[in-house]
Amino acid sequence: MILILKSGATDDQIDHVIERVEALGLQAHLSRGTFRTILGIIGDESKIDAEAIRAIPGVASVVPVLPPYKLASREAHPDFSIVDVGGVKIGGGNLAMIAGPCSVEEEDRMYRIAEQVSAAGANIFRGGAFKPRTSPYAFQGLGEEGLKRLRDAGHAHGMPVVTEVTDPRLVEVVCKYADMLQIGARNMQNFALLNEVGACNHPVLLKRGMSATVNDLLMCAEYILSQGNANVVLCERGIKGFDTATRNLFDVSAVPLVHQLSHLPIIVDPSHATGKPELIPACAMAGIAAGADGVHIEVHDCPEVAKSDGPQALLPEQYAEVASQMKALAELLGKTISPTPEKTA
Template identity: 85%
Template sequence: MILILKGGATDDQIDHVIERVEAMGLQAHLSRGTFRTIIGIIGDETQIVVESIRAIPAVAKVVPVLPPYKLASREAHPDASVVDVSGVKIGGGNVALIAGPCSVEEEDRMHRIAESVVSAGANIFRGGAFKPRTSPYAFQGLGEEGLRRLRDVGQAYGVPVVTEVTDPRLVELVAEYADMLQVGARNMQNFALLNEVGASKRPVLLKRGMSATVTDLLMCAEYILSKGNPNVVLCERGIKGFDPATRNVYDVAAVPLVHQLSHLPIIVDPSHATGKPDLIPPCAMAGLAAGADGVHVEVHDCPEVAKSDGPQALLPEQYDELASQMKSLAELLGKTVSPLPEKTA
């Protein structure tokens, strides 16, 4: 951390600042310039009470050197993290192919979709049992019955499942059924929920908020990490823009940026980012090419009767073609689509 002192600061004022820094158990490195005096602070920045430093009359500005997301930063963890979702690895060269319908629906339909996407190469199956919707009159999900159906399908096809949790009070329930807990875009800054999923120790898929910066996303991941849960996977799913041509603005540059700033894996969700089936395959490939550790795609066998987000779902045969392309691209990039765990007897 660097302290920039006010112009004209006296020797006594400078000595006072140094005394306050050293009282925190840190070292102060004084540098006098022609117009400014700067004090560099060396040591554990977590010991610094920034508000107290700012309150010293001679201090003009406090400039952090390390990012505010300590645990999520590359400085804290130089090597890329690998998150294990019941045997399926994400990050560190391991690619996740997450697929399934937006909402958990009829049992036979769930089995048909799961069979098709797993056969195509998907290694995590998704489906929403609790759905936060813009309208209170829209389908809100099947609740615990949806969780049971999702779990049954996962067990039938030997694939881990991920589903969204929308309320801190539901974390324990959802964790009983799901291998991975999803925090959706609308709940990215629901700090009570972040604390609860952090305490659950289940792997967490954290989606970027619709108007969130990359720093906002990493700060929310910090909440989960600070509760002792290191298994966080970030998700770029598009941010709000002014052009209605696509559902959101697909910020593919966020992928390499996150890899520069953080050790956490990041996947892309071109389904929510674009909202258009024709755009999903090229945007999925673009995300992988940019370094994404996985791709999340919504798939439905009859989008016109889907209970939610049917227009942005791929048909099973479309996903089969895309999955083949993604596996080839991953191989070209020196990565591996994580295999499904072996079934136990």
Template identity: 80%
Template sequence: MILILKNLATDDQIDHVLRRVEEMGLQHHLSRGTHRTIVGIIGDEDQLREEPLRAIPGVAQVVPVLPPYKLASRDAHPESSIVDVSGVKIGGGHLGMIAGPCSVEDPDRMFRIAEKVVASGANLFRGGAYKPRTSPYAFQGMGEDGLKLLREVGNRYNIPVVTEVTDPRLVELVSGYADMLQVGARNMQNFALLTEVGKSKRPVLLKRGMSATITDLLMCAEYILSQGNMNVVLCERGIKSFDPATRNLFDVAAVPLVQQLSHLPIIVDPSHATGRPDLIPACAMAGLAAGADGVHIEVHDCPEVAKSDGPQALLPEQYDQLAGQMKSLAALLGKQFSTLPGSPNPSASDPQSSINSETVV
């Protein structure tokens, strides 16, 4: 931690600052410059964060040397982490390909969509059984019946399933059916929920809140990690903007920025970021080109009758075309989409497609 003192700080104020640091059991180093005086502090930064350092007379600015998200930070974990979701790897050159409808709906439709996205190469199937909706009168999901159906789809097509959990009280129930728990944008800062999914044994897909900064996102990931669950995948899904041309603003720069700051994998969700099927392919490719560890896309075979978010869903044939393009781009980037457990790896015999080993968490 570094304290930058005010230009007109008196000697008495400087001595008081040093005494306060010593009273906290910490060491200090005073450096007087021509225009600035700074105090370097050595010790437990967790203790420092609990102290109102800015309130000490003479202090102008408090600058942390290490980020507050210690477990999520790349400083603490230099190697990129790989998250294993029931045999499907995300991170470290392995790409997740999440696809499916916004909501779990009738069985025939779910099986049809799953069959088509799996044939296109999807390696995780998504669908919401519990839906946090802006209106209390909108479709709220099928609940546990939806979870059971989602599990049936996963078992039939041997594909891991991811679904949103909206309430701390539902974590145990949802964990009994899903391979991966999603914390949606509206719940990103639901700290009670983050704590509970952190205690679970399931990998977590943490979506960026609609008005959240990068630090906010990583601090929420820290909540999960601090409970012992190190299997966290971040998701850039767009942030609020003044421009109504798209549903949200797709912050593609968040991908390389997060990867500089954190070892956690990060994927992109162009469906929620744009809300427009005509923009999803370009934004999906842009996310991969920026270094994303996967893509999350909503797919529906009849969007006009979808229970939720039909207008932003791709048709299966549109998704199939995009999937082929994403695979080609991944090959150019030296990465590969993870295959489903038990499926042959099409690039296993290609020495050019080998992935550098990374730490698996």
């Protein structure tokens, strides 16, 4: 950690800063420049609260040298982590192909879509039973009955299932049915929820918040990891941008950036990132080419009757087409679409 002092910092202020730093068991290395005085802090930076230091009179700014996350960092864990979701591996060259409708809907529709996406190459089935909707008047999901339908349709076709949990009080029931818990973008910094999913041992799909930097995303993963749950998969799903031509702004560079900073797998979700079926295949391919550990795509067999997000759903036949292109690209890059347990066996 480096402290840059204000140009007019007095000797008394400098002494006081050094005193505060040494009281924390660290050393301060003073360097008086031509225009400014600088203090290098030597010792275990993780012991210091950068914020408190920045509030000391005379301090202009604090430059951290280490990232604020530890368990999520590559330095702590140089190899890429592989997360196992009901037998399907994510990370380290193994790609997740997550597909399914936005919301869980009728039972027969769920079976039909599960069959279609599985045939196309999907290895994890998705669907929302508790929906975070921007309008209180919109469909809020089928609840526990939805969880049951999702699991039954997915497992019947050999696929583990992932579904969103939106409330710390629901973690237990969602764990009963789902193989993987999704934390949605709007809840990325819902710390009560992060702590709760950190305390269970289910794999977690943590979506990047719309105004979150990659550093913010890794700090939220750290919340889960610090509770003892190491099974975290990150997801880039578009951030807030100024061009309303797409629903969000797909930040594909987050993929190599996360791979540089962290050992955790990261997948992409071009459905939410673009909100436009005609852009999804190109962005799915871009994600794989950038090194993503999987792709999450919403699929519905009749988007105009979908309970939510119909306009951004791919039809099963459109999904099949992009899935086969992704498979070819994965092979070119030396990666594998993870087989489902049955297919493994």
